[in-house]
Amino acid sequence: MDTLLIATVHKIKWFLLSTGLLAVAISTAFADPAPKPDVVLHGLVHASQNHGYIAAPFHVPAGVKRVTLVFSYTGKDQRTALDLGLQDPAELRCWSGGNKSVLTVGLADATPSCLPGPIPAGTWKVVIGVPNIRPQVTSHYTARIFFTRSGLVADYPEVLREPLRAGPAWFRGDLHMHTGHSDGQCPNQTGTMVPCPVFVTVEAAVRRGLDFIAITDHNARSQYDAMRELQPYFNKVLLIPGREITTNFGHLNLLGTTDYLDFRLGTPAVPTVNDLLRNARKLGALISINHPSDPTGEQCMGCGWNPSPPANMHLLNAIEAVNGGSEKFPSLSGIPFWMRQLNLGYRLTAIGGSDNHRPLMPLDEPNSVGSPTTVVYAADLSTPAILEGIHAGHVFLDLTGSHDRMDVLTASCGGSRAQMGDLLSAPKGAALSLNVQVADVPGAKVEFLEDGKVLSSDQAGSASNSPRTFHASWTSDGARHWFLAQVLGPDGHLWLLGNPVYINWKETLN
Ligand SMILES: [Zn+2]
Ligand SMILES: [Zn+2]
Known part of the structure; x- marks a missing residue:
């Protein structure tokens, strides 16, 4: 299936999910033929x-x-x-x-x-x-x-990709972490730091209460065998095969495949970043730029995003807008980089990743597993469904790593309705209605952004733990825009960041 067709199916699937028609549709148009053994x-x-x-x-x-x-x-x-x-x-x-x-x-x-x-x-x-x-x-x-x-999980026989939980829901996870298969470390029995076994990271995800994690060791694939062993035991935390494609000109996450990808950017095998990205897309993987605003230097070699020639951003699916490190150092936030891409017309999903290298660190520290948490609306808890939800942009970020905070934006215009990640048409003069449902945000400020600038804001009130809906309206000028909702805590920090609803965008997905 080509990318455009996948994107179209995603959008139709979302529409059907949101209108309750999916169960009928699955039995007809979208039903995979029963997988036949070879x-x-x-x-x-x-x-x-x-x-x-x-x-x-x-x-x-x-x-x-x-x-x-x-x-x-x-x-x-x-x-x-x-x-x-x-x-x-x-x-x-x-x-x-x-x-x-x-x-x-x-x-x-x-x-x-x-x-x-x-x-x-x-x-x-x-x-x-x-x-x-x-x-x-x-x-x-x-x-x-x-x-x-192929090594794409979506291509595996059904018995290897059965959902850990059936049915659509918002699922919480972390898309970026390192184990002993690259530079993740933890103390051994006598207190010396050693390469940390994969199960220690999975246990950290259990402590956080996460539904899924992607284990993304630097250019390594050896972690997948450990994950194969651990998944039946940790049957409430979906383990997504990932890898941090680590080059001297930036880092990318490759999610959903175990296939080899040559990462030696700048060599004859992979002359430019666009060769790398095209090779990644051929594998069917989901690709994000990691920590795009990090500096490159001897402190963190190759960490900044500066390939030359520059990347064709249409070849990417997502951007790690919030990295655990940027929570510690807000000047390194990837959010401005991500919003610049949106303003240029690239429809890229904002995701988060802790970039954890020490799974035993306390969960209230930045960089701990699940800080930040990426929350994805998916058809079930399986690798293909979670990645499909990310690809479609049905995602918000919880920078507090909570179990229950919500930031779900929907927009409607005329008789049409869309949620985060979706497109909506609003002809000139039409009224656009924006609604965001938030939960567990006492004392917080709820902001609607138009193309990255504040459109309106509301105070959630100090006693507000239960779900509440906030509203904004806008009159269309007929041009292309994006709108999102974010929540700032009483501490002034960003707590929740939603993905945009796209107004008057073309029918393409990266
Ligand atoms: Zn990195
Ligand atoms: Zn990393």
């Missing part, structure tokens, strides 16, 4: 095979990057027990005993019991051990095998 093997296991091994061969074509096996058999009620393994042309890649019915082997990650690595074409075998089958019993097994040709 190979299905059936076989019988007889009593004469008790204590033996069976090998069921199948052919893996060239170009496959992941093999996934879903195994089932009859006779368990008669105490038939079958062990499961997977063999590639050269070696045994998995042996699970009888404890797993799904095995996946990818280039960078695999089910515990299996080895990740290259997927050679040729004859593979499902290996079935038979620890027990009673006399007179025959069991029927079915092995459904899926081949995946």
Whole structure:
């Protein structure tokens, strides 16, 4: 599906979600065809095979990057027990005993019991051990095998991308953090700082109460195997495969794929940043510029965004408007950079990322996991749905990292209605109505911005913990504009930042 078509589907999906029609639509126009296995093997296991091994061969074509096996058999009620393994042309890649019915082997990650690595074409075998089958019993097994040709999570077989939570909601997460697979550190048992295991970061996300995190080690892919192991255990925190593409001319987050991307910007392999961005888009990943306003120097090498020639901003999807570091040093905020892009006509989603490197730091410190939090309206809690919500701009940022603060802007004109990230047409002279629902913002100031300048503001009142709606109106001049709602706390700091509603913009999404 090309990008424009994806964007159109997103917008239609959002409209349907907002009008309650999605359930009907999913069963018709947008229903993915039931994913069919590439190979299905059936076989019988007889009593004469008790204590033996069976090998069921199948052919893996060239170009496959992941093999996934879903195994089932009859006779368990008669105490038939079958062990499961997977063999590639050269070696045994998995042996699970009888404890797993799904095995996946990818280039960078695999089910515990299996080895990740290259997927050679040729004859593979499902290996079935038979620890027990009673006399007179025959069991029927079915092995459904899926081949995946990309590292994009959205391309995985359904069994590998099932939502952790069904149904649309606002989900809270953090899109930028480092573990011991790059420069994330924590103290070991004797207090020495060491590369920090991935589970420590996930536990920090649990303490914050987050719904999702993207683990974005610098140019590394080794973290994906740890995430594969951890996800079933941490079944309330979605683990999104990410990577911080770290160059000498700026940093970018690549979200949703485990595929390799050559990051050596400025070499013959990747001459310009636009080559890098085009290569990233070919992978189907979501791409953001990280901490665009950071300076580059010996303190933080390559951290500032200064590629030459400059990036074609149409090749990007998002900007890290708030980084944990910019919360500490407001002069480094990426918000002015992001708003400049909006004023130039680039429709880029503002996201946040803690850039945490020390997962055990107290949660009330900037840079701690979930500070800031990115809040995404998504169709469910799965990697494809969260990234789709970000791509569509259905996002606000909670710089306080709370569990419940809300900043949800909708706009209406005539009979049409839009929320953050959406387009709305407002002919010259038409009245635009802006409504923002906020929650848990006692004593705060609610501001509506037009093209980055304050259009109007209201005081939320000191007792206001429950959801409240604030309103502004505007008469259209027929030109292109963007409007957002933000909330400043009684401390004068930015607490919540919404993404814009786009008025009179063309039907394109980055
Ligand atoms: Zn960075
Ligand atoms: Zn980083």
